[in-house]
Amino acid sequence: MQRVKSILAVLGAVSLLAAGGAAQAGATLDAVKKKGFVQCGVSDGLPGFSYVDAQGRYLGIDVDVCRAIAAAVFGDASKVRFTPLTAKERFTALQSGEIDVLSRNTTWTSSRDSAMGLNFTGVTYYDGQGFLVNKSLGVSSAKELDGATVCIQAGTTTELNLSDYFRSNGMKYTPITYDTSDESAKSLESGRCDVLTSDQSQLYAQRAKLAKPDEYVVLPEVISKEPLGPLVRQGDEEWFDIVRWTLFAMLNAEELNITSQNVEQMAKETRNPDVARLLGTEGEYGRDLQLPRDWVVKIVKQVGNYGEVFDRNVGAGSELKIERGLNALWNQGGVQYAPPVR
Amino acid sequence: MPVATSSRRHGSLLTDPQARAWIFQILAVAAVIAFGWFLFDNTQTNLQHRGITSGFAFLDNPAGFGITQHLIDYSESDSYGRVFWVGLLNTLLVSAVGIVLATLLGFLLGIARLSSNWLIRQLATVYIEIFRNIPPLLQIFFWYFAVIGPLPGPRNSLSLGDIIFLNNRGVQMPAPSASEAWWPFMVALMAALALVVLLSRWARARRLATGQPFPVFWASLALVVLIPGACVLLYGSPLNWSVPELQRFNIRGGWVLIPELVSITMALAIYTAAFIGETVRAGIQAVSHGQTEAAASLGLRPGQVLRLVVIPQALRVIVPPLTSQYLNLTKNSSLAAAIGYPDMVSLFAGTVLNQTGQAIETMAITMSVYLAISLSISLLMNLYNKRIALVER
Numbered sequence: 001m002q003r004v005k006s007i008l009a010v011l012g013a014v015s016l017l018a019a020g021g022a023a024q025a026g027a028t029l030d031a032v033k034k035k036g037f038v039q040c041g042v043s044d045g046l047p048g049f050s051y052v053d054a055q056g057r058y059l060g061i062d063v064d065v066c067r068a069i070a071a072a073v074f075g076d077a078s079k080v081r082f083t084p085l086t087a088k089e090r091f092t093a094l095q096s097g098e099i100d101v102l103s104r105n106t107t108w109t110s111s112r113d114s115a116m117g118l119n120f121t122g123v124t125y126y127d128g129q130g131f132l133v134n135k136s137l138g139v140s141s142a143k144e145l146d147g148a149t150v151c152i153q154a155g156t157t158t159e160l161n162l163s164d165y166f167r168s169n170g171m172k173y174t175p176i177t178y179d180t181s182d183e184s185a186k187s188l189e190s191g192r193c194d195v196l197t198s199d200q201s202q203l204y205a206q207r208a209k210l211a212k213p214d215e216y217v218v219l220p221e222v223i224s225k226e227p228l229g230p231l232v233r234q235g236d237e238e239w240f241d242i243v244r245w246t247l248f249a250m251l252n253a254e255e256l257n258i259t260s261q262n263v264e265q266m267a268k269e270t271r272n273p274d275v276a277r278l279l280g281t282e283g284e285y286g287r288d289l290q291l292p293r294d295w296v297v298k299i300v301k302q303v304g305n306y307g308e309v310f311d312r313n314v315g316a317g318s319e320l321k322i323e324r325g326l327n328a329l330w331n332q333g334g335v336q337y338a339p340p341v342r
Numbered sequence: 343m344p345v346a347t348s349s350r351r352h353g354s355l356l357t358d359p360q361a362r363a364w365i366f367q368i369l370a371v372a373a374v375i376a377f378g379w380f381l382f383d384n385t386q387t388n389l390q391h392r393g394i395t396s397g398f399a400f401l402d403n404p405a406g407f408g409i410t411q412h413l414i415d416y417s418e419s420d421s422y423g424r425v426f427w428v429g430l431l432n433t434l435l436v437s438a439v440g441i442v443l444a445t446l447l448g449f450l451l452g453i454a455r456l457s458s459n460w461l462i463r464q465l466a467t468v469y470i471e472i473f474r475n476i477p478p479l480l481q482i483f484f485w486y487f488a489v490i491g492p493l494p495g496p497r498n499s500l501s502l503g504d505i506i507f508l509n510n511r512g513v514q515m516p517a518p519s520a521s522e523a524w525w526p527f528m529v530a531l532m533a534a535l536a537l538v539v540l541l542s543r544w545a546r547a548r549r550l551a552t553g554q555p556f557p558v559f560w561a562s563l564a565l566v567v568l569i570p571g572a573c574v575l576l577y578g579s580p581l582n583w584s585v586p587e588l589q590r591f592n593i594r595g596g597w598v599l600i601p602e603l604v605s606i607t608m609a610l611a612i613y614t615a616a617f618i619g620e621t622v623r624a625g626i627q628a629v630s631h632g633q634t635e636a637a638a639s640l641g642l643r644p645g646q647v648l649r650l651v652v653i654p655q656a657l658r659v660i661v662p663p664l665t666s667q668y669l670n671l672t673k674n675s676s677l678a679a680a681i682g683y684p685d686m687v688s689l690f691a692g693t694v695l696n697q698t699g700q701a702i703e704t705m706a707i708t709m710s711v712y713l714a715i716s717l718s719i720s721l722l723m724n725l726y727n728k729r730i731a732l733v734e735r
Contacts, residue, residue, distance in 0.1 A: 117394035155696025
């Protein structure tokens, strides 16, 4: 009798726990405000995008996007905690509610936008897939790679694009897949494979980590479109708007020449109506988004505008020295275009 | 005075022990079923609410990615269902080869640890202590980098007569395929084997009746060589070979034994053999020493004592823990994902999960498959265990 009672009690307790675990969608903003910080999913070590430096601080474009969200919601860019995720866990972590936003150089595709219960909020970085080969192979174009052994990271759009490219050009290849991009780079170095394929930004980042970067060259062909951006759960409109407009605010700030150095001064003294609306001096656009009035000021002051973030992490001010290219503003030859705040 | 039978109920339903037992059992079963149903229903509702697709329709979608090693035909336009089978066969390959190697090595180790030769005993002990105590993942990495590291690139392959090549992409060897003489050859081989079985039965019966031995082994060997050999002379070779050749990047043609497969099989076999060695030692030591002494006094040599008297009795003690070690090896094969070997976990619960986003279904399928494999292994081992069990008088 005792044993039956205790078994029934345990069953009852476990079912209560299970019931409590069913989180409600649509309440991420409330949960974040109550928690006091944003839980952000990033990658487990990709230079330029999200990585940990020697002092244990998180750096990178994806990291800065999350810090900007925290600056918008709380006024303090440090109110964010990072969860490093592999390519396999990233979607499950967001779907289950473990993180609030996934900012992990994830390609925006239709199936990810629809079938997974997630929404992309925008494009942080327009990228494309390329190839990194050892110069000693004497290859100058991707069309000469028939029969090569290729290292890839498992489960990414990279695998699919690679297969499509080789198939449509009638070439054969042997794929070797690894869990992390570090392992695939190490394999290229050891000679197990002839060529490493990944997003071009990742290729530059991985090349910088190799023992002899000058022996490797990135081939000129870009074989796919890889727009990388942050994701949130479906059904959560307020949070979606906040994450989306955080990125747009940073782009608008660069367009209007507002930098982290001059933002406070411009907020006080500007006579440009666009700047006034963006920085909250005029209108109630912050309140519409359920954010404080000076949310853009906080973002730009603590994190920077898009150009500053780009330069610092992957551009001229970093080791990678990637050109703005497609990521330049629309009026400077690129495709980054943000709708106006008004 | 006789005790009243339970056909008459005393008092109400609640106090009768039989009735109470039934009621509580039914309630417990109902509670478990209800709990299971609640979990399932809750998950389904939440998935739908959040717009996450569920169900198994994804198994028909095209996969779109290539696989390094596939034992059945596979191309990028095949479905995820086919990827599942490729991964399953790869896992079974590693498990089967690993189990065979580990058993052989483990038995040798166990017997060596009980050897009267001091050096052999110490070597076996050192081996077991080292390989038992290092985590299997580290051992897999070690073999992978130790195997790949010193090997040359494809352009500088070590070659054996220009038909077998060894380089850091693997061992490339000629691959056979069936020619027109294949079926006659198979028929001849089957006939030879049937004759061998009949021959050994006849020889055994003759030995039991008259005591005369017959060289069964050599006679069988002659049969198996001569009959198919005659077929080859008449019809030609049953196999066509495709020979590997160096091309721009790789050696193409023939069959490749990839270094990932070699390293994971070796690492797992060596790791599990250490455990099996200890199990075998325990089994041998469990057989009473009186058996060994009696066998020796009958004039049997030490090798014969081990083979005919000790090991058959030791198997009673060895087989159950041996089953556990086989299951461990099968499950440890999932570590192959760390070095890029395309096994079940790496392909299905890795790539397919990431591309379709349906974590629950892929994980459920993978777990069920491992459960099925493990249950089959333990079923077979339990059957074997029953067969070799000693019948006590």
